[in-house]
Amino acid sequence: MSSVSLRGVVKRYGSVTALDTVDLDVASGELVALLGPSGCGKTTLLRTVAGLERHDAGRVAIDDEDLSSVPTRSRPIGMVFQSYALFPNLTVRQNIAFPLEVRGRPAAEVRRRVDEMLDLCHLGIQADRYPNQISGGQAQRCALGRALAASPKVLLLDEPLSALDALVRVRLRDEIRRVQQQVRITTLYVTHDQAEAMAIADRVAVMNHGRIEQLDHPAAIYDDPSTPFSAAFVGSRNAVPVVVRDGEVRIGPARLPAPVGTAGTDRLVAYFRPEEVELSDDPEDLPVRVELVVFLGPVTRLHLDAELDGGPVRFHLDLPSRQAAAHPVGSLRRIRIDPSLVRLFPAATEVHP
Amino acid sequence: MSTAGRRILLGAIVVYLILPLVAVFLYSVATVWQSRILPDGYTLEHYVAVAVDPRVQGAVLRSLALAVLVTLIDIAIVVPAVFWARVRNPRIRPIIEVGAAIPFALPWVVIAFGIDRLVGEWAPSWQTTFPVLVLAQSAIAFPFFYWAVDGAMAATGIARLTEAAETCGARPIQILRRIVLPIIRTGVATGTVLVFAVSFGEFALARILVGSSYDTLPLWQAQALLRTDDQLNELAVTTVLSFLVLFALAAWLVARGRSSGASLAAGAQVGTPTEAPR
Ligand SMILES: Nc1ncnc2c1ncn2[C@@H]1O[C@H](COP(=O)(O)OP(=O)(O)O)[C@@H](O)[C@H]1O
Ligand SMILES: [Mg+2]
Numbered sequence: 194m195s196s197v198s199l200r201g202v203v204k205r206y207g208s209v210t211a212l213d214t215v216d217l218d219v220a221s222g223e224l225v226a227l228l229g230p231s232g233c234g235k236t237t238l239l240r241t242v243a244g245l246e247r248h249d250a251g252r253v254a255i256d257d258e259d260l261s262s263v264p265t266r267s268r269p270i271g272m273v274f275q276s277y278a279l280f281p282n283l284t285v286r287q288n289i290a291f292p293l294e295v296r297g298r299p300a301a302e303v304r305r306r307v308d309e310m311l312d313l314c315h316l317g318i319q320a321d322r323y324p325n326q327i328s329g330g331q332a333q334r335c336a337l338g339r340a341l342a343a344s345p346k347v348l349l350l351d352e353p354l355s356a357l358d359a360l361v362r363v364r365l366r367d368e369i370r371r372v373q374q375q376v377r378i379t380t381l382y383v384t385h386d387q388a389e390a391m392a393i394a395d396r397v398a399v400m401n402h403g404r405i406e407q408l409d410h411p412a413a414i415y416d417d418p419s420t421p422f423s424a425a426f427v428g429s430r431n432a433v434p435v436v437v438r439d440g441e442v443r444i445g446p447a448r449l450p451a452p453v454g455t456a457g458t459d460r461l462v463a464y465f466r467p468e469e470v471e472l473s474d475d476p477e478d479l480p481v482r483v484e485l486v487v488f489l490g491p492v493t494r495l496h497l498d499a500e501l502d503g504g505p506v507r508f509h510l511d512l513p514s515r516q517a518a519a520h521p522v523g524s525l526r527r528i529r530i531d532p533s534l535v536r537l538f539p540a541a542t543e544v545h546p
Numbered sequence: 547m548s549t550a551g552r553r554i555l556l557g558a559i560v561v562y563l564i565l566p567l568v569a570v571f572l573y574s575v576a577t578v579w580q581s582r583i584l585p586d587g588y589t590l591e592h593y594v595a596v597a598v599d600p601r602v603q604g605a606v607l608r609s610l611a612l613a614v615l616v617t618l619i620d621i622a623i624v625v626p627a628v629f630w631a632r633v634r635n636p637r638i639r640p641i642i643e644v645g646a647a648i649p650f651a652l653p654w655v656v657i658a659f660g661i662d663r664l665v666g667e668w669a670p671s672w673q674t675t676f677p678v679l680v681l682a683q684s685a686i687a688f689p690f691f692y693w694a695v696d697g698a699m700a701a702t703g704i705a706r707l708t709e710a711a712e713t714c715g716a717r718p719i720q721i722l723r724r725i726v727l728p729i730i731r732t733g734v735a736t737g738t739v740l741v742f743a744v745s746f747g748e749f750a751l752a753r754i755l756v757g758s759s760y761d762t763l764p765l766w767q768a769q770a771l772l773r774t775d776d777q778l779n780e781l782a783v784t785t786v787l788s789f790l791v792l793f794a795l796a797a798w799l800v801a802r803g804r805s806s807g808a809s810l811a812a813g814a815q816v817g818t819p820t821e822a823p824r
Contacts, residue, residue: 245709265712278710281702282728291724292714343715 196221196379197242197347202251204237204403211237212248213403219347224373224380225408226390229400230426235383236275238400239349242381244268255347271340272349276356277332279324285335286311286320292343310338313372330361337369341376348373348380354389366393387427391415399423421538424464431470433463433506434540442537444501445479449532460540467494467511469534472520478527481508483520493517497528567789574782592779602784605761610791612680612762613746619684620691620741621734628692629726632699633708646689657686658754665755674759682755687744691737698733699726735799743792763788 197219204212211234219225227235240246242253244265253260260268271292279288289310293303311317314334319327327335333353340348353369354362370393373380384390390397391411399407399414399422407414407423418424425432435442437451437459444463455461484507485496492511499506510528512520520526574592576585596602631639649657661682665673672678704726711721727734749764756765763784770781 243713245712265709266715266717268713270713272710272713274706274710276706278703278706280707280710280725280729282725291711291716295711295714295716295720295724339714349713 196223196256197381198252198254198257199238199242200252200254202238202241202253203249204234204241204246205249210403212241214251215403215405217398217405217408219379219381221379222377223395224370224382224393226382226384226394226397227400228384228387228390228397228426231385233400234403235385235400236351237403239272239351239381239383242347243270243272243349269346270349271343271345271347273333273336273340273351273353275352277324277336279332279335279339281324284321284323285316285327285331285338288324288335289338289342292339296343306342310342313341313375314338315368329357330365333357333365334368337372341372341378346379348378349383350380351383352385353382354384355386362389369393391427397427399426401426418464418536421462421464424536424538428466429509430464430466431509433465433501433508435461435463435537436502437461438502444530444532444535445499445528446477447479447530447532447535449535449537452537455539461537462540464536464538465530465534467509468492469531470508470510471529471531472510472512473527473529475527475529478529481526481528483522483524483526486517486520486522488514488517490514495520497526499528570782570785570789574779574786576779592783596780596783596787599780601761602766602780605763605766606784606787608676608760609746609763609788612676612683613742615680616684616687616745617738617742619680620688621738623684624688624691624695624737625727625730625734626722628695628699629704629708629722632696633705642692646692649686649689654686654748654750655754658682658751661685661751662755674756676760679752679755679762682751683745683748686751687741687748690740690744694737694740695730695733698730698736702729704729735802739792739796739799742795746788746792 197217199215199217202212202215203210213234215234215238217225217238227238229235237246241248242255242260244260244263248261255269280291283291286307290303290307293306298306311320314337316331316334316338319331319335324332324335333356336353337350340350350369354365357365366389369382382390382393391414394411396408397411397414398405399420401422406420407418409417409419414423414427418427424430433444435444437455437457439457440451442449442451442461442463449463451459452461479499479501481497481499483495484498487494487496489511491514493514495510495512495517497508497510499508508528572585573579575588575590577587577589579585627642631642661678662673665678707725707729708721711725716724747764748762749768752762752765753768756762761769767781767784770777770784
């Protein structure tokens, strides 16, 4: 049974279509990350599920109950806002107790449940502090505790880590995942950070212009993007313009059969990842010149210029950093690409995220 | 500016503000005060005279009642209205803002005549009655409340907190009581002092709406000024008293704001976020 279900959901703001017939099913206990660039409609989708926005068409349901006429306060959801939105006049403990108190739960139950949440979110020491007395990471966990306190069916998180610095972010990401799995709660997690989405999600929904472009497991999205947008947005791919000739596409000596439905001289874009480009000694392979060397930690990225029949092209190639010293700027090398790792899409829809 | 210069300026301002108050107070306890710098003698008899004068009693009670009622009415109407305009329907804000600008744009005398004509036409039996005065005063004093409360709501991002409270399952009345009101307390306090003071000391509106049917304190004071029988000391007494009332109200609100805000304010210093999240 699917826990959250969206069918043909449309949301417009004037002439802007923020959600364009979105279909999405999230299984019970599953964490789905909504991944996409700023303005693609992630927040709108989340707010529609929360009932903070009214959708113009389609159906939003939780456990098969249509929520269209259910106000936010009666929906079985908990939400963590991008800026946390903790109540500044209440302590951490009171913030977490709030959803229980407004629902009229007995005092003893409230106390027990709040203690449970403080424990779950590792907030015991900060329980009696006010929001302006705790760090960003603690505020984040307090918001999580508040969202979970009343045992909702669905947890909604809107870029919960975007306000934190990089070090804390990774730790809290894993923390959120731990809590989510411990509670086994169905979760929609909004982020514009693909690494975050890959790391935390059971499935990732790649969004663009108010649509879900691809919905799949992280590894599948990484290895096999189904649209040029997914290809460009997930992982940092080479996007090389190519032309169909005699029913095939050539990148140097690499030959790929042209995709079904393309004709001679169609312009395409070939997507492949920097770590899939190899240096080679074979004189048959494509000659390149090293233009830039960028140290990225474990790997170093070489920017390589080459001539294809379409004109000058820049490739990115990732090497283990220890091997990079052998390829200084200006050196001439040859590269090879495994045709089976290349994805071809029509050029008209090429995307630069 | 040099420190000395600043001190002199500050001192001049204090003298400018305090001197009239001191003079009024001295006059209220003076037996005779004519040709010297200080009064010839001191007495409390003016205070006694005021306390036993039924006209003054009535005027003071009416002004107090007026100020209290107007303040309560404005709190009850303006806070939910601003909340609604900020959170639910921003499109009604321009309308409220025009309404809140009218009492500043038109002379109150003109507004008062308008209200008097209106009441005379539609409900003649209500003319000069106290309820009409209360309602009219509520209408012209509400902008003071509006601007104070609206500012407080804008500063604290009430709209976002309201959404958060809704996702927590709270009903609008719970959101107002548990979240909004505590957060905008300072704005409400500011508005309360302003509206109370304006209503307590308002003259033009009362003069026109009430005529000579009964007194409010400012009406009595104005008459005392015009009369020839020596009531100027009593006038000083009532001035001192109304100053004390407003001062006490302001001090009480400030003190209340301090004590309940103390934990928050102190926290800003204690709570340097040092612990890293686990
Ligand atoms: N309240 C609003 N009024 C008008 N346009 C809005 C509103 N909220 C969002 N939008 C528009 O809808 C689109 C999607 O916004 P949003 O869901 O916030 O994107 P994301 O969260 O992915 O960055 C954007 O083009 C944005 O400008
Ligand atoms: Mg967003």
